[in-house]
Amino acid sequence: MIIENLTPTGAPALPRYLGATRYDDEIIGVGADSILIIDDSLQMITYCQALRSGSIAAIGIAAHPRRANSLHYSELLRQFATLTRTPEHDDLGRIRPSIAAIEMASEVAFRILRTGSGVSMPADVSVDRDGDLRILWEDGDRTLELVCPFEPARRSYIYYSEGDQYYVAYDLSVYRLGRLFGWLAGRSSRFPR
Amino acid sequence: MPRKDGQDRDGLSVSIEDEQLTDVHKHSFETDGHRGCQIRVSSVREIPPLDVAPDPIETDPSHALIIGIPDRTLGVEQLAATEYMAQELSRRAGPYTFPESLPQELQKPK
Numbered sequence: 001m002i003i004e005n006l007t008p009t010g011a012p013a014l015p016r017y018l019g020a021t022r023y024d025d026e027i028i029g030v031g032a033d034s035i036l037i038i039d040d041s042l043q044m045i046t047y048c049q050a051l052r053s054g055s056i057a058a059i060g061i062a063a064h065p066r067r068a069n070s071l072h073y074s075e076l077l078r079q080f081a082t083l084t085r086t087p088e089h090d091d092l093g094r095i096r097p098s099i100a101a102i103e104m105a106s107e108v109a110f111r112i113l114r115t116g117s118g119v120s121m122p123a124d125v126s127v128d129r130d131g132d133l134r135i136l137w138e139d140g141d142r143t144l145e146l147v148c149p150f151e152p153a154r155r156s157y158i159y160y161s162e163g164d165q166y167y168v169a170y171d172l173s174v175y176r177l178g179r180l181f182g183w184l185a186g187r188s189s190r191f192p193r
Numbered sequence: 194m195p196r197k198d199g200q201d202r203d204g205l206s207v208s209i210e211d212e213q214l215t216d217v218h219k220h221s222f223e224t225d226g227h228r229g230c231q232i233r234v235s236s237v238r239e240i241p242p243l244d245v246a247p248d249p250i251e252t253d254p255s256h257a258l259i260i261g262i263p264d265r266t267l268g269v270e271q272l273a274a275t276e277y278m279a280q281e282l283s284r285r286a287g288p289y290t291f292p293e294s295l296p297q298e299l300q301k302p303k
Binding site: 092 | 226227269272273274280
């Protein structure tokens with residue numbers, strides 16, 4: 001990503017910038033007046049959040065089908081937003097995830113985008129009876145499910161499996177996610193541990 | 194998935210198909226936004242150590258429990274095993290279509 005500061009950064013004002021990814025996707029940010037980054041006209045990330053998390057400083061989106069990646073990412077965010085408008089409960093339990101779960105899932109989805117490993121559309125985005133947000137990806141016999149608990153105090157994790165091998169990982173770093181999504185896409189035959 | 198709060202610690206509630214209890218089961222399983230699923234007992238037993246045990250209750254004499262699911266709150270291994278079993282159960286399950294209800298006089302009393 002190339003980001004050009006148009007005005008000097010001065011606390012507490014947010015820096016204005018205009019930039020593009022190295023694939024020429026347009027990115028516009030206008031600092032404190034508007035806190036949105038617009039990417040592909042679809043992907044909206046809160047500028048403040050991006051600044052705080054450091055995610056706009058050094059994004060290296062690798063050379064996989066990046067437009068599809070960002071569209072899938074945008075679609076995921078849209079599905080999360082839809083879930084926030086569902087009723088809180090039904091007769092079997094929770095059906096609306098917590099804001100904390102959605103924020104965590106959005107953060108992890110962005111990390112997945114950053115891995116450049118290719119974000120496929122999930123097979124399912126759902127909420128279990130405890131209100132945990134579950135995002136499932138499948139590729140043949142390989143499955144990978146991100147679980148973001150309703151309670152902010154509980155850790156999110158990724159469950160993945162192939163045949164009768166399965167594992168739960170709490171490490172949701174960009175590096176680990178890159179390895180897992182690479183494996184899911186078939187770029188590694190070895191079951192990751 | 195068994196719930197986190199321990200409500201399902203004894204097992205996951207299911208009902209054994211019984212045409213005389215069609216109305217009872219339809220009322221329980223076909224609610225707004227939900228529909229019943231079916232799975233064979235033999236398919237449950239394909240996932241050791243899972244099994245199905247009868248657990249009749251007043252409102253549903255054919256109530257049973259899928260037993261053998263680990264307590265996922267105990268640690269990461271139990272959590273992973275629970276996720277695996279839930280995944281395998283869902284792979285073996287399919288949507289259930291309730292048959293026409295029996296005439297009232299042939300149904301078991303509620």
